[in-house]
Every structure is written in structure tokens, then in C-alpha cells.
Amino acid sequence: MKGAVLDEAMNVLAETSRPTARHLGPDAVVKSVLTALEELAAHPRARTATAAGLVVPGMVDAQTGTAVFSENLGWADVPFTELAVARTGLPVAFGHDVRVAALAESRLGAARDRHDVVFLAIGTGIGAALIVDGNLLEAGGYAGEIGHVRVAGSEPCACGGQGCLETVASAAAIARRYGERSGRATDGAAEVLARARSGDAVARQVWHEAVEYLATALAIGSSLVGPELVVVGGGLSLAGDDLLVPLARRLDELLTLQRLPSLAAAALGDRAACLGAGLLAWELA
Amino acid sequence: MKGAVLDEAMNVLAETSRPTARHLGPDAVVKSVLTALEELAAHPRARTATAAGLVVPGMVDAQTGTAVFSENLGWADVPFTELAVARTGLPVAFGHDVRVAALAESRLGAARDRHDVVFLAIGTGIGAALIVDGNLLEAGGYAGEIGHVRVAGSEPCACGGQGCLETVASAAAIARRYGERSGRATDGAAEVLARARSGDAVARQVWHEAVEYLATALAIGSSLVGPELVVVGGGLSLAGDDLLVPLARRLDELLTLQRLPSLAAAALGDRAACLGAGLLAWELA
Numbered sequence: 001m002k003g004a005v006l007d008e009a010m011n012v013l014a015e016t017s018r019p020t021a022r023h024l025g026p027d028a029v030v031k032s033v034l035t036a037l038e039e040l041a042a043h044p045r046a047r048t049a050t051a052a053g054l055v056v057p058g059m060v061d062a063q064t065g066t067a068v069f070s071e072n073l074g075w076a077d078v079p080f081t082e083l084a085v086a087r088t089g090l091p092v093a094f095g096h097d098v099r100v101a102a103l104a105e106s107r108l109g110a111a112r113d114r115h116d117v118v119f120l121a122i123g124t125g126i127g128a129a130l131i132v133d134g135n136l137l138e139a140g141g142y143a144g145e146i147g148h149v150r151v152a153g154s155e156p157c158a159c160g161g162q163g164c165l166e167t168v169a170s171a172a173a174i175a176r177r178y179g180e181r182s183g184r185a186t187d188g189a190a191e192v193l194a195r196a197r198s199g200d201a202v203a204r205q206v207w208h209e210a211v212e213y214l215a216t217a218l219a220i221g222s223s224l225v226g227p228e229l230v231v232v233g234g235g236l237s238l239a240g241d242d243l244l245v246p247l248a249r250r251l252d253e254l255l256t257l258q259r260l261p262s263l264a265a266a267a268l269g270d271r272a273a274c275l276g277a278g279l280l281a282w283e284l285a
Numbered sequence: 286m287k288g289a290v291l292d293e294a295m296n297v298l299a300e301t302s303r304p305t306a307r308h309l310g311p312d313a314v315v316k317s318v319l320t321a322l323e324e325l326a327a328h329p330r331a332r333t334a335t336a337a338g339l340v341v342p343g344m345v346d347a348q349t350g351t352a353v354f355s356e357n358l359g360w361a362d363v364p365f366t367e368l369a370v371a372r373t374g375l376p377v378a379f380g381h382d383v384r385v386a387a388l389a390e391s392r393l394g395a396a397r398d399r400h401d402v403v404f405l406a407i408g409t410g411i412g413a414a415l416i417v418d419g420n421l422l423e424a425g426g427y428a429g430e431i432g433h434v435r436v437a438g439s440e441p442c443a444c445g446g447q448g449c450l451e452t453v454a455s456a457a458a459i460a461r462r463y464g465e466r467s468g469r470a471t472d473g474a475a476e477v478l479a480r481a482r483s484g485d486a487v488a489r490q491v492w493h494e495a496v497e498y499l500a501t502a503l504a505i506g507s508s509l510v511g512p513e514l515v516v517v518g519g520g521l522s523l524a525g526d527d528l529l530v531p532l533a534r535r536l537d538e539l540l541t542l543q544r545l546p547s548l549a550a551a552a553l554g555d556r557a558a559c560l561g562a563g564l565l566a567w568e569l570a
Binding site: 059071115116130132133137138139140141145148149150157159161216219220221222224225226227228256258259 | 344400401420423505509510513544
């Protein structure tokens, strides 16, 4: 988890980063989120702070300030706004990590001055945030679940569904699929890509399939919400042109009457969600 | 095409309806649209009219008042607002038939007081209008092309794509697919449904497949924009429970962490787009 003290120009005055100890269970994670926030609020450079922003993954109800559900972190119905207000004494803005990362990219990063944007975050899972007509879609926290669009037949997904994009094209899925087929362990998707670059046929095939599934899902997204730009974020975006070039080519082949979006890597990297939380906080301040 | 003179309470003071003579080509259709509008504006009950609304199918740029493209009607870049203002002397609001039908359903029909709605229009083609967080999505006219989401393998579509929902689940597709498999002509999807009801195995199979494809597309829509309600309009919605009941059941099976929407038939029937045009006009008046 990451945190920062930000001035109104989004300059980072202080920063913190610590592992999310998810093996300790959801209560421990909630506790450590609140402790991290409290420590930041008590930082000397935060003495004049007038608001805090807090964002988490999973299903988020920004209006009620509740983390409704996270499969990865195991929590349900955590009243984060209430808890964070009690711990910091500050007004707290609460939101969804991917949606606020998209907000940050649209205000400060790769999607500035764009009105119709899909922000695709590819990491352990796959999520999206959709900006249409300049508005970031919420739908009560349900918008943007592109990771659970069915693109891959009957492959079972942890969500209970089948063939979900996330099960075949996330960074975690790429590493897992390579391991299953090659019998060789890897450090993750970056290593699979490195092997693909040096000619490993299994790695190339797994990478190629991931790109194909991502293109299928983005074609669907283009049909429904008509983005002019797709910003790819999350760990897999570090692959750069190895991801973006074949993805753009395939999307161009798949789309007909839909608007063909341009593709760009996220500009704010792994700080996007943290900066987005800061933007939310400054709206309250 | 349909037109009406509407008072501010959306009461119909006068009405007109005429066939769209698309075999005469796009210029003739544009001309007859404008003639119909001019006649309505000259109607005695329209004497105090202060604005007109005009909506068309296809790709529509509401902001510039242009019908960008229609595959069905064959037109491209028709400056309808300009033409209609010249013909009527009234300020003219211009929009997209499916999107304004959704607007009418949300103000006056099946989607009142709902903030997150997919309006699915199934007729000769398939289109959707998406309402998220209470806003009707435009995306420069590109939003809602659910008819061109790929759900059916390699079946060729008129758009140049493959497996588009529209090619296998529109009313026209249902009639065509039944004809191809049974060798028997029909009047349309309503007759296919009637035959399915009376035990025709081919008709039952074609209907079942259409429902399956529609459920697949709605599951995708639910993942991306999280509707609380799906309103089914267009000619096929007249099938009522024969369509809605199996569709709802299948959707319930397909969705996992997504919001499960309720399903309803359009309340305004084939007047929805006309009433929606009236709503647009009253916003200008």
C-alpha cells in the first residue's frame, strides 16, 4: 500500500509504502491501512492538512464510504470513511483504486483533455475505469469489471464464472499459464515476456494469447462505451510496446463501425491511485 | 417514421406515421423526413410550437446535429439540424433514436427513478442506450453499439465484423436463421416465436440460441456498466415473457460479482423515440 502527503499542486511532500500483509487476513489489513493513514496524517509535513483521501480495490461504494467486497483481500462491508475520520479527525474522501487512478491519469497523466477513455489496469487482476463524456462512471461501484467479461471459453475463474479475461490475461495469469505449459517456474509476467523475447515458443504463445484476449475485451469495450483513448496501467503496462503495439494492431483488425481508440501506457505508473486519492481529498479540502 | 405534436405534459395533440421508403435511396429518405417534419410544424395544433425534435438511427453526432452514418438507410454526414431549422423556422433538437427512446423510458416509462439502465432495442438491428449514474452516455455518438459485440464465432456481419450479436439475435436474424434451417419462409420473428410455441423444433432452437446470445451480451454489458435494470424495447420486446423470462434466468446464471439487473419490457412501445424527440424539443423550447 502507498500513501503520500500532497500539496494542492500534487507535489509529494512525504511518502510511505508498505506491503499489504494479506496473509494475516482482512481485519489485519484494514487495521494496517488505518495505521498507515494515521501515521501520514501525523507527519510533520501534514500539519496543515485539511482532508484525507483513501482508496481501495474491489467493490467500492464511494457514496456510503464502504468497501463492499474484495475477493483478493477478503473483506466485506468495511465502513472505511467512518473509520478513517475517527482515526485522523480529518474529512475523508473514499474511492476505488482503479477509478481514482483513471481520474489521476485524466487530470495529470496520459488522458488529459480526453473525454472518452478506458483505463485498463492489468496486474494481479484486471479492472477498468470508464470515462464517458468526461464523467468517471460509478454505477454504485459496479462499473468497469472488464476482468470478468467472458472471452476464453470455459476456463474457471475465482469469481465463479468461466472464461473471464482476468483468468487468462492478467500478469498473474500469464505467469501461471506459462508455468502450467512449460513446467518451469517464473518470477512473473515480466520474466515470461523476457523469455518470449529470447525465443521461448511457449512464452511467445502465452503472451500472444493474452494480447488476443485483451484485444477481444477492448473491442467489446469500444462497442459499448466508444473510447477515443485506452490507457493501459498496472504492472503489465511496463511491457510497453511489446504489449501496446500488437494490441493496437489487433484492435484495428477487430473494430469496424466502432471508434478506433489510440493506446497509451499510463503516465503516472504505480503512483496513479495515490495521486487520485489526493485529488479526491483536495476536492473535500 | 413517426412524428407527433406534443404539449409540455407529453400529451399527443397530433400524430403522423409513414413508411420509410428506403428503397428510394438516402436522399429521398432525408427529403421525406424533412417533409414530414414540415407538415407537422404546419399542423393547426402546432401553431404555438416553439421547438422541434428530430431523431434518427445509425451513428449520430448530437452536438453538431449531424447524421454521421447509417448502414440501413445509406446516408452519411447529413446536417439534419441545419436542414430542419431551414424547413421549420424553429429551433431543432437532434438526437439518436435509441438514446432518446431510453431517455423517454427513463423520464416517462419503465426506467423512471433508475440511475443505471441498459435500454436494449431489438428490431431489424440491435442497439443499446446506456444510462449510468443518471447520465445518458454519448461518447461522440459511439456509445451503446451492443449489436456489434462479438458473441457468435465467425458468422459474418454486414458491418464487416464477425459473430456480431445483431447477426444472430435481432428480429431480422431470427427470421432469417429460421428460414435457412427450416427452408420455410416466415413473416418475421413473431411468426418464428408462434411456431416455437406450437412445438416446431427448429423454431425453438433458433429462439433459444437468440436468447443465449442476448444473455451473453447483457452479461458483458453488466460487467462494464453495472445496470440495475435492463429495459428491452424494439419489435422483439413484444414477445414479452417468452423473451424476458429465459433471458433473466440465463443472466442470473452467467453473472457472479456483477450487479444482477432486473429486466422489463419497454413501457412506451414504438412511441418511445417519438416521445424522446419531444423531450429534447421541450428542453430547447
